[in-house]
Each structure stands twice: as structure tokens, then as C-alpha cells.
Amino acid sequence: MTWDHPRGYEPLQACSEIWQQHTGVQIEWDRRSLQDFESFSVQTLARSYDLIVIDHPHVGQVTHEKCLQPLDLPARYAELEGLKNSSVGASVDSYYWQNHQWALPIDAATQVQAWVPGRLTEPTQTWEEMMVLARLGQVLCPLRPPHSLMLLFSLMAHLGAPGCPEQPDLFDPAIASEAYNRILELSDHLPQVCWSMDPIAAFEQMSRVDSPVTCVPFIYGYVSYALEKFRPVRVAFSNIPVIDGREPSGTTLGGTGIAVSAFSRASAQATAFAYWVASAQVQRTVYAASGGQVGHAAAWEDESVNTPVLDFYRATRATLDGAWVRPRHSGYMDFQQKASDLLNECLQARRSASTLVFQLNALYAASLKGQSVK
Numbered sequence: 001m002t003w004d005h006p007r008g009y010e011p012l013q014a015c016s017e018i019w020q021q022h023t024g025v026q027i028e029w030d031r032r033s034l035q036d037f038e039s040f041s042v043q044t045l046a047r048s049y050d051l052i053v054i055d056h057p058h059v060g061q062v063t064h065e066k067c068l069q070p071l072d073l074p075a076r077y078a079e080l081e082g083l084k085n086s087s088v089g090a091s092v093d094s095y096y097w098q099n100h101q102w103a104l105p106i107d108a109a110t111q112v113q114a115w116v117p118g119r120l121t122e123p124t125q126t127w128e129e130m131m132v133l134a135r136l137g138q139v140l141c142p143l144r145p146p147h148s149l150m151l152l153f154s155l156m157a158h159l160g161a162p163g164c165p166e167q168p169d170l171f172d173p174a175i176a177s178e179a180y181n182r183i184l185e186l187s188d189h190l191p192q193v194c195w196s197m198d199p200i201a202a203f204e205q206m207s208r209v210d211s212p213v214t215c216v217p218f219i220y221g222y223v224s225y226a227l228e229k230f231r232p233v234r235v236a237f238s239n240i241p242v243i244d245g246r247e248p249s250g251t252t253l254g255g256t257g258i259a260v261s262a263f264s265r266a267s268a269q270a271t272a273f274a275y276w277v278a279s280a281q282v283q284r285t286v287y288a289a290s291g292g293q294v295g296h297a298a299a300w301e302d303e304s305v306n307t308p309v310l311d312f313y314r315a316t317r318a319t320l321d322g323a324w325v326r327p328r329h330s331g332y333m334d335f336q337q338k339a340s341d342l343l344n345e346c347l348q349a350r351r352s353a354s355t356l357v358f359q360l361n362a363l364y365a366a367s368l369k370g371q372s373v374k
Contacts, residue, residue, distance in 0.1 A: 249322020
């Protein structure tokens with residue numbers, strides 16, 4: 001099971017065809033929507049699928065539910081160590097929880113800046129430059145839950161207080177308030193449709209010939225839209241616009257990893273494929289060539305991988321390497337949904353930051369009760 005976007009399924013289908021030629025093992029891929037990918041129960045999927053593409057905030061939940069097989073098997077230690085040494089940012093470590101590796105990164109992503117060459121001569125460098133475009137009606141920003149919360153996290157981390165997942169007060173009152181107020185300021189100049197937009201919807205609108213959009217300052221990178229002829233207009237990517245001269249770091253890590261069901265009757269074959277598709281050779285060749293957004297550092301640095309996508313990887317590497325890893329305890333996913341809904345409610349009603357921060361910390365503290373957070 002993977003997710004329903006060409007970036008999510010086309011490279012896996014291409015890799016599976018080659019795998020079958022080499023091993024005789026056939027792998028068939030089903031898809032689920034991006035919204036389901038972000039919220040659907042992995043335990044339910046694990047009872048129906050051998051291989052599952054997940055994102056790292058689920059690892060606490062899947063560990064608690066015992067629905068995935070650990071991938072740090074003794075026979076695979078050397079391969080796993082090689083992947084750890086070739087991680088882009090915290091991609092490999094984000095799937096490590098309670099002394100086990102629950103997935104292998106096949107796709108690395110974080111919130112970066114998207115912009116359209118020809119509408120802009122270069123990406124915006126600062127928050128102030130970006131706000132000039134926003135006031136002209138040229139900016140989108142996906143705010144559909146959970147992406148509004150991801151933006152709040154990103155701005156908090158960029159401003160120097162990313163929050164400690166082990167502590168109940170995840171949101172520093174002063175920094176969270178500044179981040180909230182910046183989102184509030186930005187949202188005043190965004191079209192109403194942004195409240196119902198996820199990244200894919202934003203890219204689809206941005207890549208139309210008649211779109212006025214020049215920039216999306218914080219959005220999960222989608223390499224597909226940088227490919228020639230993928231859509232009528234190509235989108236380029238860069239590091240985020242920074243605040244007060246900071247480094248372009250702090251955005252909220254995304255990406256996907258490939259996991260093996262604990263209930264699989266073909267776990268050896270599934271594990272072998274997972275390691276193979278995450279390897280440098282596959283990532284920098286068939287996976288990238290089939291529209292995948294690669295997760296291995298060797299592929300991120302490869303000239304032949306960067307050239308067809310307007311240097312997507314080189315242009316966003318600093319932001320990815322400085323990305324922040326979300327909490328991952330088993331109560332986090334429920335918190336993420338509730339916090340995102342609350343944030344959007346407060347933003348749209350223009351409520352005070354102090355009230356929101358207090359409520360968010362209360363929700364987060366409740367999510368930690370009785371949970372292991374390491």
C-alpha cells in the first residue's frame with residue numbers, strides 16, 4: 001500500500017517490475033489518498049498488506065500496536081548502517097523508535113519554498129520579500145489540517161524553539177505566539193481556498209498557465225512538479241525564505257518510509273525488497289527516473305538526478321538537512337488532528353495567540369500521558 005500520487009506509486013511500480021524480473025517475486029501496489037496516508041490506521045493496513053509506505057509520526061503508534069516488523073535484523077546490520085551513513089537530514093533516524101528501525105526512507109521531504117521561473121526571476125530570500133508578493137495576491141500556502149500545524153511547527157523551529165517532544169509544554173509561549181501571528185498576517189493575504197488546500201492542490205493550481213501564483217513559501221516539496229511536461233507550468237524549488245538572517249532550517253520533516261507488516265507471510269521477500277528499493281543504486285537510477293522523490297544522499301547529490309528537476313535536491317538540501325522531527329509517541333497522531341483543527345479555528349476567528357498556546361500545550365500534555373516518548 002502506498003499513496004495516490006505519481007510520486008508515491010510510479011517509482012514503486014517501476015522498481016517492482018525490475019524486482020520481479022530479478023527474483024520472480026511479484027509485488028502489486030494499491031493506493032490511498034494523501035489525507036488517508038496522513039491519518040489512516042497502519043494497523044488496519046498491516047492486516048491486508050505485506051509492504052506499507054508510512055510516514056515517521058506513526059512509529060510510536062505502530063510500535064504500541066506491534067503491527068510492523070522491525071527491520072534492524074542481524075543479517076541486515078551492514079546494509080542498515082550504510083543507510084544511516086547516507087541519510088538526508090534525519091530521514092533514517094525518524095523511523096527509529098524504542099531501539100528498533102521500523103521503516104527505511106525511500107522519499108525525503110520537508111517544507112521548502114516553491115516558485116515559478118518566468119513569474120519570478122529568483123526565489124524569495126526573506127519573509128519580508130515573500131510578504132510583498134502575498135500582498136499582491138501572488139502567494140498560496142496550504143492550510144488544510146495538518147498542514148497549518150506543520151507550518152506552525154516550522155516557524156517555531158526556524159525561530160529557535162522547535163519544542164522538546166519529551167516535555168508536556170511543546171509550545172514555547174513567546175515563540176509560538178510569534179509564529180502564530182506571522183501565520184495570521186500571511187493568511188490575511190491568502191485566497192480562502194487555502195484553508196481547504198493540501199500541497200497537491202496548491203501545486204495543481206500553481207502549475208496552471210493562467211495562475212497568478214508566483215510563490216508558496218512553506219510547502220512539502222514535490223519533485224514531480226519540477227519535471228518538464230508533468231504539468232503545463234514547471235515549478236522550481238528552493239530553501240525557505242528566512243526570518244532575520246537565520247539559516248534556512250527548522251521546517252517540519254516529511255517524506256515516506258517503506259515498512260513490512262508484522263502479519264506478513266512473505267516477510268523475508270518483503271524485507272529484501274525494502275532494503276533494495278532504499279539502496280543508493282536503485283534510488284539514483286530507476287527510482288529517480290520513474291518520478292520518485294529520492295531518499296538516499298547519493299541520489300540527492302547525483303548530477304543526473306538533479307538536472308531533470310531544476311536542481312530540486314541541491315536547491316533545497318540546506319532546508320532538508322536542518323529539518324525538525326515531529327513527536328512520534330503513540331498518542332501523537334490524535335494530537336496532530338485535534339491541534340490542527342484547533343489552530344485553524346483560532347486563525348479563522350482571529351483569536352489571541354496566548355489562548356491558543358495554552359490549549360495546545362494542554363492537548364499535548366494529555367497526549368503524552370502514559371506514553372513512552374523515546
